[in-house]
Amino acid sequence: MKRAAPQIRDVAAAAGVSHQTVSRVLNDSPNVRPDTRQQVLDAMERLQYRPNRAARALGLGRAKAVTVVTANTTLYGYAGVLQGVEEAGRLLGLTVGIRVVASDAAADVRNAVEYVGDPSCGNVVVVAFDPAGSGVLRAMPDGLPMVAATEAGGLPGVDRRMIFLDERQAAADATRHLLGLGHRTVHHVAIPSEVRDSARQGGWRAALESAGAAVPEVVPAGWDLRSAHRAGQALAADRAVTAILCGNDDTALAVRRALHEAGRDVPGDVSIVGFDDVPGAAFWTPALTTVRMDFAGLGRACVAALADDGDPVRLDPPSLVIRESTAPPRSR
Amino acid sequence: MKRAAPQIRDVAAAAGVSHQTVSRVLNDSPNVRPDTRQQVLDAMERLQYRPNRAARALGLGRAKAVTVVTANTTLYGYAGVLQGVEEAGRLLGLTVGIRVVASDAAADVRNAVEYVGDPSCGNVVVVAFDPAGSGVLRAMPDGLPMVAATEAGGLPGVDRRMIFLDERQAAADATRHLLGLGHRTVHHVAIPSEVRDSARQGGWRAALESAGAAVPEVVPAGWDLRSAHRAGQALAADRAVTAILCGNDDTALAVRRALHEAGRDVPGDVSIVGFDDVPGAAFWTPALTTVRMDFAGLGRACVAALADDGDPVRLDPPSLVIRESTAPPRSR
DNA sequence: CAACATCGAGCACGCCCATGC
DNA sequence: AGCATGGGCGTGCTCGATGTT
Numbered sequence: 001m002k003r004a005a006p007q008i009r010d011v012a013a014a015a016g017v018s019h020q021t022v023s024r025v026l027n028d029s030p031n032v033r034p035d036t037r038q039q040v041l042d043a044m045e046r047l048q049y050r051p052n053r054a055a056r057a058l059g060l061g062r063a064k065a066v067t068v069v070t071a072n073t074t075l076y077g078y079a080g081v082l083q084g085v086e087e088a089g090r091l092l093g094l095t096v097g098i099r100v101v102a103s104d105a106a107a108d109v110r111n112a113v114e115y116v117g118d119p120s121c122g123n124v125v126v127v128a129f130d131p132a133g134s135g136v137l138r139a140m141p142d143g144l145p146m147v148a149a150t151e152a153g154g155l156p157g158v159d160r161r162m163i164f165l166d167e168r169q170a171a172a173d174a175t176r177h178l179l180g181l182g183h184r185t186v187h188h189v190a191i192p193s194e195v196r197d198s199a200r201q202g203g204w205r206a207a208l209e210s211a212g213a214a215v216p217e218v219v220p221a222g223w224d225l226r227s228a229h230r231a232g233q234a235l236a237a238d239r240a241v242t243a244i245l246c247g248n249d250d251t252a253l254a255v256r257r258a259l260h261e262a263g264r265d266v267p268g269d270v271s272i273v274g275f276d277d278v279p280g281a282a283f284w285t286p287a288l289t290t291v292r293m294d295f296a297g298l299g300r301a302c303v304a305a306l307a308d309d310g311d312p313v314r315l316d317p318p319s320l321v322i323r324e325s326t327a328p329p330r331s332r
Numbered sequence: 333m334k335r336a337a338p339q340i341r342d343v344a345a346a347a348g349v350s351h352q353t354v355s356r357v358l359n360d361s362p363n364v365r366p367d368t369r370q371q372v373l374d375a376m377e378r379l380q381y382r383p384n385r386a387a388r389a390l391g392l393g394r395a396k397a398v399t400v401v402t403a404n405t406t407l408y409g410y411a412g413v414l415q416g417v418e419e420a421g422r423l424l425g426l427t428v429g430i431r432v433v434a435s436d437a438a439a440d441v442r443n444a445v446e447y448v449g450d451p452s453c454g455n456v457v458v459v460a461f462d463p464a465g466s467g468v469l470r471a472m473p474d475g476l477p478m479v480a481a482t483e484a485g486g487l488p489g490v491d492r493r494m495i496f497l498d499e500r501q502a503a504a505d506a507t508r509h510l511l512g513l514g515h516r517t518v519h520h521v522a523i524p525s526e527v528r529d530s531a532r533q534g535g536w537r538a539a540l541e542s543a544g545a546a547v548p549e550v551v552p553a554g555w556d557l558r559s560a561h562r563a564g565q566a567l568a569a570d571r572a573v574t575a576i577l578c579g580n581d582d583t584a585l586a587v588r589r590a591l592h593e594a595g596r597d598v599p600g601d602v603s604i605v606g607f608d609d610v611p612g613a614a615f616w617t618p619a620l621t622t623v624r625m626d627f628a629g630l631g632r633a634c635v636a637a638l639a640d641d642g643d644p645v646r647l648d649p650p651s652l653v654i655r656e657s658t659a660p661p662r663s664r
Numbered sequence: 665c666a667a668c669a670t671c672g673a674g675c676a677c678g679c680c681c682a683t684g685c
Numbered sequence: 686a687g688c689a690t691g692g693g694c695g696t697g698c699t700c701g702a703t704g705t706t
Contacts, residue, residue: 005678007677007678007679008678008679009678018689018690019678019679019689020680020681020688020689020690021687021688021689023679023680023681024688026679026680027680031686031687032687036687036688050446050449050450051678052450052452053450053452054386054389054390054450054452054677054678054679055386055390055679055680055694056678056680057386057452057694058384058386058387058390058677058678058679058680058693058694058695058696059678059679059680059681059693059694060679061680061694063386073405073411073414073415073418074411074412079405079406080406083405086405086430086431086432090431095429095452097427097428097429097430098418098429098430099418099422099428100418100422114382118382118384118385119384119386120384120385120386120389120427120452121427225612225614225615229615250612253612254615256617257615257616257617260617280557280582280586282557283561283585283586283589284589285588285589285592285617287589339694339695339696340695340697341695350672350673351672351673351695351696352671352672352673352697353670353671353672355696355697355698356670356671356697358697363669364671365670368670368671383695383696384694384695384696386694386695386696387694387696387697388695388696388697389677390676390679390696390697391677391695391696391697392696392698393677667705668706669703669704669706670702670705671701671702671703671704672700672701672702672703673700673702674698674699674700675697675698675699676696676697676698677695677697677698679693679694680692680693680694681692681693681694682690682691682692682693683692684688684689684690684691685687685688685689685690
């Protein structure tokens with residue numbers, strides 16, 4: 001009985017050339033005559049040849065792969081980046097892997113870094129949206145081919161290639177939109193951030209200041225809906241609050257509920273804006289005004305940067321999508 | 333200059349044993365004296381040795397890995413399975429990979445199958461919730477270590493190991509809950525299914541029939557919110573409709589919006605129930621009554637089945653979570 | 665002398681690269 | 686310019702050699 005999978009030497013024999021020539025065809029080296037190349041290609045087709053990726057990785061010293069290191073795979077932004085990386089990697093014929101960092105505890109970070117140190121992981125994309133991710137980013141050894149997807153502006157003090165979406169402008173736009181509607185000021189419920197002054201917060205503050213509006217204290221929330229709900233309750237209790245810029249759409253969901261529980265209508269009594277534009281946002285009741293973020297594009301851009309094919313992917317800038325959750329304040 | 337990464341032979345030299353003994357320690361073979369083992373372990377620690385996964389895969393003929401083949405990575409159920417597989421795989425020290433099947437077109441399916449045929453992919457988990465996934469499942473060559481996550485009941489006529497969540501009972505519970513509230517019958521907006529009579533639909537129909545209630549025609553919808561919205565519009569136009577069992581929470585979102593647009597209140601005029609219990613469901617306004625589905629558990633179970641450690645993971649059965657979107661019909 | 669525990673030598677895995685023709 | 690040959694990548698496995706009971 002023959003070997004299950006044909007290998008490069010079988011193809012060589014079938015094509016009447018050396019295995020090295022087959023290798024050249026595989027890695028499309030220029031030094032192969034067209035007709036020779038065709039013979040090899042035919043032989044591959046005939047034998048149903050598929051190169052062994054493990055062997056290739058071993059020989060090359062690194063796999064033709066991309067693995068994403070992330071603290072989460074289901075939250076909208078994270079899942080979007082993952083989707084973009086997978087898509088771009090697949091189109092380039094790369095193996096795509098995934099590794100989650102359970103937390104920012106030293107042991108978890110170390111394990112993740114060791115994991116991607118293995119050559120079979122290929123290039124790595126670190127999603128550094130949180131302490132766990134940025135911990136990995138900082139601990140990453142030099143010389144390892146990688147790029148990080150970070151918050152707007154990148155991580156200060158970290159000397160790594162970083163790519164990001166910049167929603168500062170859109171945050172300002174959203175704030176101005178609310179102000180333009182007649183709200184005296186806009187409150188902000190912030191999601192966790194790795195930087196002092198996030199783009200969302202920065203754009204919001206700048207818009208408020210340049211309009212001469214008061215800058216309320218930021219209300220912090222976590223990634224979980226529960227904490228966002230508490231933040232919403234705090235704001236709902238204050239009848240002076242008529243407009244809230246929420247850190248993301250999930251936050252907006254919980255804030256809206258808290259408002260409802262306090263008997264305050266959206267957008268009748270309070271206007272709310274989110275960030276992300278999750279697929280369901282347009283189908284909310286009322287439909288959510290939010291800032292569209294192209295996380296999949298960010299993921300694709302990371303892979304493109306790693307492939308350094310010269311052409312850097314243009315990222316769609318985050319943009320405000322006005323729907324029904326924002327309206328003029330109720331006149332009294 | 334020395335080689336960057338120490339290898340098994342360096343460890344052997346440092347420990348004063350043969351490379352084979354080191355290999356035995358690595359694969360914890362019983363035939364190594366405790367003190368010898370300890371010496372090897374110390375040498376590994378000293379040299380910061382990390383086994384090369386590509387080399388191991390090459391020698392073994394298959395990588396210690398698990399890769400999930402799926403048509404999607406962001407929809408709730410798919411992302412949940414992915415999360416479960418990643419978590420379980422990571423805990424077992426496996427490399428975890430991911431490959432999406434772009435569509436159920438023959439070429440896409442073939443490419444995906446070829447991809448996972450490579451030994452470096454290790455064991456395979458196929459998410460067969462749709463035509464693309466089940467296409468891959470059917471095309472999978474025998475002998476490849478795999479298991480599929482499918483809809484309840486598995487795919488008829490496919491001779492593969494399949495694991496699934498069975499929400500038939502919960503679907504019946506949801507229907508009875510609605511009937512018990514006083515609704516004369518319950519309508520159903522179905523999401524795509526690979527089987528004739530899905531568990532959701534089957535449980536719904538059985539509950540209706542055993543209660544002697546009329547069984548309305550099923551309204552089909554796709555995975556996208558837009559089609560669910562159209563389905564909702566059709567139902568919203570019929571004033572006789574007072575209760576709707578939606579294929580999933582996303583569907584419920586769009587149906588609820590359509591109801592609202594038609595001036596029908598939830599749950600005042602119409603009660604709705606979803607499936608999934610997405611994180612935001614509890615924070616809807618009104619909070620959504622839905623059936624909790626443990627997709628991450630399904631993913632973990634798939635990995636456990638592949639590892640065949642004897643202990644099959646017990647799956648949490650889907651269960652109805654009653655919240656605010658269901659109420660007695662308005663008396664007239 | 666048999667049976668077992670422990671360890672080592674050599675080769676195979678499938679590909680890529682450097683060298684020489 | 687184009688092709689053939691040999692060595693190396695880092696493991697795990699088969700087989701056999703020791704020493705021990």
